[in-house]
Amino acid sequence: MAKTKEYTIQAQIWINEGSNSFLGPGRIMLLENIIKTGSITNAAKEMKMSYRQAWQLVEDMNKHAKEPLVEKILGGKGGSGSKVSKAGEKAIILFKELENKIKLYSEEELKKIQM
Amino acid sequence: MAKTKEYTIQAQIWINEGSNSFLGPGRIMLLENIIKTGSITNAAKEMKMSYRQAWQLVEDMNKHAKEPLVEKILGGKGGSGSKVSKAGEKAIILFKELENKIKLYSEEELKKIQM
DNA sequence: TATCGATATGTAATATCATGCATATCGAAT
DNA sequence: ATTCGATATGCATGATATTACATATCGATA
Numbered sequence A, B: 001m002a003k004t005k006e007y008t009i010q011a012q013i014w015i016n017e018g019s020n021s022f023l024g025p026g027r028i029m030l031l032e033n034i035i036k037t038g039s040i041t042n043a044a045k046e047m048k049m050s051y052r053q054a055w056q057l058v059e060d061m062n063k064h065a066k067e068p069l070v071e072k073i074l075g076g077k078g079g080s081g082s083k084v085s086k087a088g089e090k091a092i093i094l095f096k097e098l099e100n101k102i103k104l105y106s107e108e109e110l111k112k113i114q115m
Numbered sequence C: 001t002a003t004c005g006a007t008a009t010g011t012a013a014t015a016t017c018a019t020g021c022a023t024a025t026c027g028a029a030t
Numbered sequence D: 001a002t003t004c005g006a007t008a009t010g011c012a013t014g015a016t017a018t019t020a021c022a023t024a025t026c027g028a029t030a
Helices: A025-037 A040-046 A051-064 A086-112 B025-037 B040-046 B051-064 B086-112
Strands: A007-017 A020-023 A070-073 A081-084 B007-017 B020-023 B070-073 B081-084
Touching (some): A007 A086, B025 B086, B040 B051, B051 B070
Antiparallel strands (some): A070 A081
C-alpha cells in the first residue's frame, strides 16, 4: 500500500524598511530575550547566538526603526544592560499578530487545494 | 527633518511533506528552469546553482511528492535530459497561486497597522 | 555496438559565515 | 576615583555549507 503523504504549509514574514531588513522572527525572538534577561549578552546566550551577532541585530533594528527598539542602560550599582523600549514592545506585538494572521490564512488556503 | 521610513512586508512560503521540505521558491524556480532548458544541468547553469545541488533538490522533490515532478529522459538522438511531469506543472501552478494570495493578503494586513 | 548529452555519485577544495577572543569604553552609583 | 556588568568593535579562527571535479552509468537511436 502506498505511503500516505501529508502536506503542511509554512509561512514566514519579514518587515523591511526600504530595501533593508528590519524585523523578522529571529529579531523578534531576540527582543523577547532581551526583555527576559535584561541584557543583549544574556539574551544572546539564551538563544545560543554570539553576542557579536546579537549586538549587530540590535544596532540594525534601531537604525531602521522610527525610534529605537532597544535602549542601553549604563552604570548603576548592578552594572549595565539593555532594555526594550515601548516602541520595541509594540513592534513585538504587531509583528506577532501579523505573523499569526498570515500563518492562519496560509493554512486555510492550503486546505482549499489538493497538493 | 526626519528621514521618512517606508515599511514593506515580505512573505515566503514552503510546503512540507511530514517534517521534510517539499516545495519552496527555489525549487519552483528550478522546475521552471528545467521546463525552459530541458535538463537539470542547464537549469542549474541558468540559475547559477551547482548541478549537484540541483540534482539533489530534484531527487528530494520526487521523493516527497505523490508522484514524480521531474522525469528523466535517457537516450535518443539528442542525448538525454529531464522533463517536468504533469504533476510537476500542476505543482508549479498551485504553489504560485498560493504564494500570490498570501503575499497579497500580507500586504493588505500590513496596511491596516502602523509600523 | 558506438554515439550522444545527461544523469548519478563520491571526494577534495573552497567559499561563506558565524564564532571566539581580546580589548577599549561606558556611566551611574558608592 | 573605583567598581560593576555590559556595551562596542576589530580580527583571527573555525565550522559549515556549497562547489568543482572526476568518473561511472544510462538507454534510445542510428
